[in-house]
Amino acid sequence: MDPMLNMAVRAARAAGDLIMRYVDRVDSLKVTPKGRNDFVSEVDRQAEREIVAILHKAYPDHAFLGEEGGRQGLARGDYVWVIDPLDGTTNFLHGFPQFAVSIALLHKGRIECGVIYDPMRQELFTAKRGGGATLESRRLRVTRQNGFKGALLGTGFPFKDQRQMDAYLAMFRDLAKDTAGIRRAGSAALDLAYVACGRLDGFWEIGLMPWDMAAGILLIQEAGGIVTDFEKGDKFMETGNVLTANPRLHALMYETIAPHVTDALRFKLPVAAEPE
Structure with missing residues (x-):
């Protein structure tokens, strides 16, 4: 090692x-x-x-x-x-x-x-x-789930910043329509690890901190998954917004949440932080 x-x-x-x-x-x-x-x-x-x-x-x-x-x-x-x-x-x-x-x-x-x-x-x-x-x-390898039918997703509520709740709930509603279920277990680090090992097919959350996600991001990338912000970019550590899954499912998740991404979510959130 x-x-x-x-x-x-x-x-x-x-x-x-x-x-x-x-x-x-x-x-x-x-x-x-x-x-x-x-x-x-x-x-x-x-x-x-x-x-x-x-x-x-x-x-x-x-x-x-x-x-x-x-x-x-x-x-x-x-x-x-x-x-x-x-x-x-x-x-x-x-x-x-x-x-x-x-x-x-x-x-x-x-x-x-x-x-x-x-x-x-x-x-x-x-x-x-x-x-x-x-x-x-x-x-570890991420799952090969190529659609919402049968997919199990993970998420986290924006409980620290209620200003994003309406946008989040709209995303939740549309993602939940065709999936097998959505889980909110309360530890983003473990949620990301579970995507990497295939226990979850995908995950999204608003307003995470670098320490919540840094290790999990690398786990997923090394397991063949895609990690982006809500605009399919690489600013997740700055914005705190994370969207991740295998390449095919990630594309579908992005298409689903994109209509609900507000201007406030396109920029660095007050609750997010980054390494200096």
């Missing part, structure tokens, strides 16, 4: 072990609201510190962009680790077993490796640019 990817795996597993120590003690945790429908627990912060400590020891010249710690350090070699220590905090706090650790490494803005670790199922998803994507050493 690539040394940097191996170190990311080590950090993700360490954070996952820490998270699992608190699974049955959620009621004792200190929880702080960060914004509308957005919470952080002391587990999030501890897990991020654990990840940063492991990676910083190995790569002291690298910078970090974390959900809880923000930007840390100056990347002299243009390397930035993008970290979500607990994607699905609300699920975790409610005992809903759908959350994960997500770690990606960017070099000059390009995602080079990614790890998503589900500590509940002990499932490890990894990807290396040009080296493919795996789940526990099994090579």
Whole structure:
């Protein structure tokens, strides 16, 4: 395994072990609201510190962009680790077993490796640019689903920014017409990993953050999928808007949501952020 990817795996597993120590003690945790429908627990912060400590020891010249710690350090070699220590905090706090650790490494803005670790199922998803994507050493490929009939899609509601809800619901309505179903499980990182491994045929969401999606994007790309923003471009890290599936299904999904893409969705959303 690539040394940097191996170190990311080590950090993700360490954070996952820490998270699992608190699974049955959620009621004792200190929880702080960060914004509308957005919470952080002391587990999030501890897990991020654990990840940063492991990676910083190995790569002291690298910078970090974390959900809880923000930007840390100056990347002299243009390397930035993008970290979500607990994607699905609300699920975790409610005992809903759908959350994960997500770690990606960017070099000059390009995602080079990614790890998503589900500590509940002990499932490890990894990807290396040009080296493919795996789940526990099994090579991943997106599904060959070529139409909506029988397709299972994933999504996430724009719960932090209600201004986009009407556009989102219109997309949801039209995509739901002919599919086998749409799932909203509450962890974008795992949703993207599930597209990469074929558990979901496609996924879309409004207003994600870089740490929500960086690792998952590379997983899907290395598994043969297409990832774009809502205008079929590559500005998903800037806009926070993601549309992904295999090439054929992606085209159909794009045609379906395009009439509902408002001007506000064509530009960077206030809730989105990008690595500096």
